[in-house]
Amino acid sequence: MEPGIKEIQNLKNTCYINSIVQLISHVWPLKEVFCDVLEKNAIPENLELLNLFHQLCNEIWSEDRVRIKPEAFVKKCFTLSPYFVQYTQQDSQEFLMVFLDKLDQELISCHPRGFSIITDTFKGAFTNEIKCTACSFTSEKTEAFLQLDLPIPENAPPIRTIDCLMSAKETMMISESQHGLFSSLISVFTKEKATLNLYYCLKAFFQEQSTEAYCQQCQCHKPHIIRPRLSEPPKYLLISLKRFKYKFWSTKVSDNVFVPKNLNSAHFSSLGYEYSLSAVIEHNGFVSRGHYKIYLNNFGTWWLLDDNKVRKVPWEDVFNAQAYICMYIRKDICQRIVVEGSESVYCHKNISMPMRFMSRDEE
Numbered sequence: 001m002e003p004g005i006k007e008i009q010n011l012k013n014t015c016y017i018n019s020i021v022q023l024i025s026h027v028w029p030l031k032e033v034f035c036d037v038l039e040k041n042a043i044p045e046n047l048e049l050l051n052l053f054h055q056l057c058n059e060i061w062s063e064d065r066v067r068i069k070p071e072a073f074v075k076k077c078f079t080l081s082p083y084f085v086q087y088t089q090q091d092s093q094e095f096l097m098v099f100l101d102k103l104d105q106e107l108i109s110c111h112p113r114g115f116s117i118i119t120d121t122f123k124g125a126f127t128n129e130i131k132c133t134a135c136s137f138t139s140e141k142t143e144a145f146l147q148l149d150l151p152i153p154e155n156a157p158p159i160r161t162i163d164c165l166m167s168a169k170e171t172m173m174i175s176e177s178q179h180g181l182f183s184s185l186i187s188v189f190t191k192e193k194a195t196l197n198l199y200y201c202l203k204a205f206f207q208e209q210s211t212e213a214y215c216q217q218c219q220c221h222k223p224h225i226i227r228p229r230l231s232e233p234p235k236y237l238l239i240s241l242k243r244f245k246y247k248f249w250s251t252k253v254s255d256n257v258f259v260p261k262n263l264n265s266a267h268f269s270s271l272g273y274e275y276s277l278s279a280v281i282e283h284n285g286f287v288s289r290g291h292y293k294i295y296l297n298n299f300g301t302w303w304l305l306d307d308n309k310v311r312k313v314p315w316e317d318v319f320n321a322q323a324y325i326c327m328y329i330r331k332d333i334c335q336r337i338v339v340e341g342s343e344s345v346y347c348h349k350n351i352s353m354p355m356r357f358m359s360r361d362e363e
């Protein structure tokens with residue numbers, strides 16, 4: 001087993017925690033902080049979550065072959081929110097947000113200038129342009145996000161050949177290899193399960209909406225058009241899909257949403273930023289009974305980490321996953337690595353941290 005790829009024991013319904021631990025420990029700036037910058041004896045003892053995750057992250061990236069049993073960490077996680085009832089099934093997306101928030105607070109508190117590595121890594125923003133259709137008066141409102149929670153459009157558009165070709169070009173990099181073109185096209189046309197792709201969800205999120213609102217210029221309520229656009233692209237783009245619906249009772253949208261390997265924000269917003277897929281968390285099952293596992297790209301190889309079952313998988317398995325959360329890295333902060341016998345991959349550049357955490361001597 002290589003560094004970064006470790007089995008984590010399921011301590012009874014804790015797959016939602018395990019999948020997030022695997023995800024966050026593979027976010028390169030955080031991995032650097034936990035494995036290279038932040039020294040164990042420099043973390044104040046009262047920052048329990050930070051201490052426990054530091055230990056966990058170092059176990060994951062150690063050279064040793066160990067199966068991780070995260071008992072203390074899991075117990076701490078149950079205390080993060082009253083919703084996380086011990087050893088019951090929970091939503092990994094909710095856990096992700098709570099976990100990042102608490103980890104952020106503890107990380108900030110031991111940085112001399114209060115720098116937030118979590119914000120620096122995940123924060124993006126979208127701007128709503130709000131235009132009065134009567135007088136064209138326009139205003140803007142910007143909202144920050146740490147993750148985009150996307151709707152899954154109910155009426156999936158029928159697959160058109162051009163969509164398939166575009167997806168193939170986006171996801172399989174056919175332009176790079178004549179040989180790959182043929183097999184890529186065949187595989188696209190045989191993947192009929194993938195009726196929806198992430199672009200449809202992104203387009204649904206960023207689509208124009210009409211609304212009635214007060215216009216400062218007309219001085220009365222008038223129809224307005226809201227145009228959202230991505231105004232600040234995060235370094236790491238976290239996307240979750242609204243799979244769980246609450247309407248009288250809870251239901252799950254089980255449609256497969258095809259997740260492209262390469263994502264270009266120009267296809268759903270005005271800014272053209274290129275992203276590369278680095279992880280997909282899958283949810284199998286129903287609302288009340290389900291299971292989480294994660295597909296991770298570790299230096300060009302896709303791995304399936306399913307608690308204590310860990311194995312290499314072909315890209316097709318990631319493609320066919322019932323994606324729930326996915327993570328993309330912005331390519332301009334990456335270096336491209338050519339792996340022999342496989343396609344090139346994007347990995348985070350080794351960056352020198354714009355930070356120095358407090359060491360015990362300085363206290």
Ligand SMILES: [Zn+2]
Nearest residue numbers: 132135215218
């Ligand atoms: Zn107006």
